[in-house]
Amino acid sequence: MSQTSDEHAATDRTVGDGPYSRLILRNVTIVDGTLAPPQGPVDIVVEGNRIQALYLVNSPMARMQARTRPEAGPDGREIDLTGHWVLPGLFDCHGHIASANKAPSVQYPYDLWLAHGVTSVRDPGCFRNGLDFTRREADRSADNSIAAPRIAPYVGFGEGRDEPFREPDEARAWVASAAERGADGIKFFGYEPVIFKAAIEEANKLGLGTACHHAPITLGGANALTTSRWGLTSIEHWYGIPEAMFSGQRVQNYPVDYNYEDEQQRFYQSGQVWQQAAEPGSAPWNQLIDDLLEAGATLCPTFEVYATCRDVEKARTSAWHSDYTAPQMWDFWRPNPHNHGSVFYDWTTEMEVAWRHNFERWMAFVSDYYHRGGRVVTGTDPGNAYKLWGFGSVEELELFREAGLHPLEVINAATLQSAELLGVGADLGSITPGKIADLVVVGENPLANLKVLYANGRVRLREGGELDRSGGVRYTIKDGIVYDAPQLLARVADQVAEARAKAGQTALEPLG
Numbered sequence: 001m002s003q004t005s006d007e008h009a010a011t012d013r014t015v016g017d018g019p020y021s022r023l024i025l026r027n028v029t030i031v032d033g034t035l036a037p038p039q040g041p042v043d044i045v046v047e048g049n050r051i052q053a054l055y056l057v058n059s060p061m062a063r064m065q066a067r068t069r070p071e072a073g074p075d076g077r078e079i080d081l082t083g084h085w086v087l088p089g090l091f092d093c094h095g096h097i098a099s100a101n102k103a104p105s106v107q108y109p110y111d112l113w114l115a116h117g118v119t120s121v122r123d124p125g126c127f128r129n130g131l132d133f134t135r136r137e138a139d140r141s142a143d144n145s146i147a148a149p150r151i152a153p154y155v156g157f158g159e160g161r162d163e164p165f166r167e168p169d170e171a172r173a174w175v176a177s178a179a180e181r182g183a184d185g186i187k188f189f190g191y192e193p194v195i196f197k198a199a200i201e202e203a204n205k206l207g208l209g210t211a212c213h214h215a216p217i218t219l220g221g222a223n224a225l226t227t228s229r230w231g232l233t234s235i236e237h238w239y240g241i242p243e244a245m246f247s248g249q250r251v252q253n254y255p256v257d258y259n260y261e262d263e264q265q266r267f268y269q270s271g272q273v274w275q276q277a278a279e280p281g282s283a284p285w286n287q288l289i290d291d292l293l294e295a296g297a298t299l300c301p302t303f304e305v306y307a308t309c310r311d312v313e314k315a316r317t318s319a320w321h322s323d324y325t326a327p328q329m330w331d332f333w334r335p336n337p338h339n340h341g342s343v344f345y346d347w348t349t350e351m352e353v354a355w356r357h358n359f360e361r362w363m364a365f366v367s368d369y370y371h372r373g374g375r376v377v378t379g380t381d382p383g384n385a386y387k388l389w390g391f392g393s394v395e396e397l398e399l400f401r402e403a404g405l406h407p408l409e410v411i412n413a414a415t416l417q418s419a420e421l422l423g424v425g426a427d428l429g430s431i432t433p434g435k436i437a438d439l440v441v442v443g444e445n446p447l448a449n450l451k452v453l454y455a456n457g458r459v460r461l462r463e464g465g466e467l468d469r470s471g472g473v474r475y476t477i478k479d480g481i482v483y484d485a486p487q488l489l490a491r492v493a494d495q496v497a498e499a500r501a502k503a504g505q506t507a508l509e510p511l512g
């Protein structure tokens with residue numbers, strides 16, 4: 001039941017080299033994703049699509065054993081990467097792959113993601129594209145007939161049904177059919193508790209993941225702790241978490257003229273909810289962390305898309321829009337009550353200040369949860385609120401850093417923690433011999449400055465007074481296939497230019 005035409009599908013793959021019988025990434029420093037400190041120089045040996053060995057160039061052990069440095073052999077490839085850093089492929093656990101109203105085709109988000117080292121995404125809902133289309137794209141990505149990150153389709157709960165669920169058994173049957181149709185998981189916005197609980201239980205029985213954006217309209221008062229105890233796998237964004245710490249109120253302080261359908265009002269009010277909950281470090285705060293840990297909850301905060309609420313002008317004027325934002329996307333973002341999330345009709349100082357305070361407590365909670373042993377993962381909700389695929393993934397890393405995670409912890413969240421959420425931690429998420437070779441190669445130390453991962457680099461003043469814009473991922477390796485990241489970014493610019501020409505535009509249209 002595809003809702004999307006094949007024109008929106010990715011093009012057959014024409015970029016990327018390999019996999020090779022043997023690929024040597026020579027002389028790199030690795031950040032392996034496990035929280036181990038950086039190590040180098042290392043030669044990474046990849047055979048086919050698997051990491052075969054890590055050769056520590058200066059290790060006394062290697063010298064003692066008189067081990068010789070690995071060679072690529074006649075059919076292999078060796079890349080001298082002296083001075084480069086290598087990370088595991090990054091994850092976007094809240095990565096909508098773009099519907100036709102937001103992108104010229106899904107190749108556009110794929111290229112943006114790969115250009116930023118993102119090799120795995122979870123599509124929460126497959127909205128507009130539908131599960132069947134998204135499953136096909138996931139399969140084409142899995143066999144590398146397209147250039148795309150790995151895709152885990154989470155189908156929207158109830159997709160294809162005209163009627164709401166009335167009985168728990170209907171929900172269970174629907175979950176079973178979603179599994180048969182190839183869903184890796186299910187995305188919820190909440191539901192009447194008796195139905196929602198049955199669906200989560202059935203999903204767990206069948207090995208499907210579950211993700212929920214706790215929208216207060218359908219939850220009957222259930223918060224993120226309630227649903228985590230039912231077995232929900234991941235809490236998307238943050239809704240439902242402060243509500244689990246309320247005392248003296250069961251709902252947020254809605255003004256009496258509140259209307260959930262007025263999105264600007266909804267977003268402004270939701271920017272005050274953490275302030276209505278408990279103080280960081282207080283008894284209810286720590287109790288909730290204990291309870292969520294016990295329930296095994298994962299937090300997928302998507303800070304990046306909400307960062308627009310605390311500084312809309314920054315989001316609207318980001319440097320990458322001029323060359324890399326598709327006209328469909330720009331049009332969707334124009335303040336418009338009909339476009340979800342395009343809510344900045346007349347966004348005021350008061351609203352931004354409320355959101356900055358909201359962020360302080362929200363970030364403290366995510367950081368505390370992680371440091372107490374909880375799983376937190378990176379996701380971006382791209383295509384919303386002036387936020388783009390790929391660029392947003394790097395911004396999310398910067399926001400995790402701001403939340404209080406050490407840069408190594410940030411990379412851990414974006415790699416191994418995310419892989420474990422998706423149930424692929426045995427194969428992905430760290431630079432470990434035996435695992436699949438999904439890797440990011442970057443020319444500078446990303447722990448010292450995460451901005452070096454932005455595909456358009458960053459501006460800096462060189463010694464001698466020269467200004468330049470440089471940085472960005474050099475290669476993204478997925479399944480042992482080596483992609484030239486700047487080449488992918490150039491393809492994005494081409495797609496944008498072509499889409500603008502089709503729309504009769506030559507540049508980014510002014511907003512006013």
Ligand SMILES: [Zn+2]
Nearest residue numbers: 094096124381
């Ligand atoms: Zn989303």
